[in-house]
Amino acid sequence: IHQDLIGTTNLSFAKQVNPKVDVVFLCLGHGNSKSFLAEYQFAEDTKIIDLSRDYRLEDDKSFNGKEFVYGLPELNKEAIKNAQLIANPGCFATAIQLALLPLASQELIKDDVHVNATTGATGAGVSLSKTTHFTWRDNNFSYYKPFVHQHLDEIYQSVNQLQANLSSEINFIPNRGNFSRGIFATAYTNFDESIADAKELYTSFYNDAAFTFMSTNELHLKQVVNTNKCFIHLHKHKNRLLITSCIDNLLKGASGQAVQNMNLMFGFDEQLGLQLKANFF
Secondary structure (H helix, E strand, C coil): CCHHHCCCCCCCCCCCCCCCCCEEEECCCCCCHHHHHHHCCCCCCCEEEECCCCCCCHHHCEECCEECEECCHHHHHHHHHCCCEEECCCHHHHHHHHHHHHHHHCCCCCCCEEEEEEECHHHHCCCCCHHHCHHHHCCCCEECCCCCCCHHHHHHHHHHHHCCCCCCCEEEEEEECCCCCCEEEEEEEECCCCHHHHHHHHHHHCCCCCCEEECCCCCCHHHCCCCCCEEEEEEEECCEEEEEEEECCCCCCCHHHHHHHHHHHHCCCCCCCCCCCCCCC
């Protein structure tokens, strides 16, 4: 399936679906997971991790008398450990939530938040389109779905989980970059406390996080691409706090986070199989 695995694994693949497996990763297109689960029945104790958006929102999480847990470990680690069904977060949603959740945890989002985030071409998936064609993407840059990107629903849902009285708007401008992998997100909002207070808050919030780390230096994508890490950097100018968040959209933004969730569900070391080195050079 993935040609880079030649010589690495002797796994065999079958078209038949085995209903008695320990865990199922659903890597189908958005809208297809529900129809797949309606067609195939798995064993009562089979764990399911869905990478589509089909079950991420509160109104969609019910399935056969059970509920999908939103699989952001930095927010729902204990619930994930006890879950049978996981809705893996979206890539933009992951990067932006990790930038904002520490503020929400202390109800410090008091004004509108402005987010600008750029993703690589792989964020569009494997299907061909005008904006993923090399001749369009190369030496090019553009925005899309300004203020209405579908991941906003996930972001609001998680922020409200920590700051229930949120009345501020999250203004999100997604961009397409002319690179393959990674998300570089910046968010800023008014913040009355000092930069030292902000750093203490973020450091404390992510103290036990397995893959989210604070950096004292300005960030770039090569620090995180090919890893399951999220790096966060803080900067303050006058009364504005700037939060930068970087992830690999294919790992922490998708498959890596799915494996991280599986590790938690089965009681494995959270970093099992995910201690990866960034492609820095």
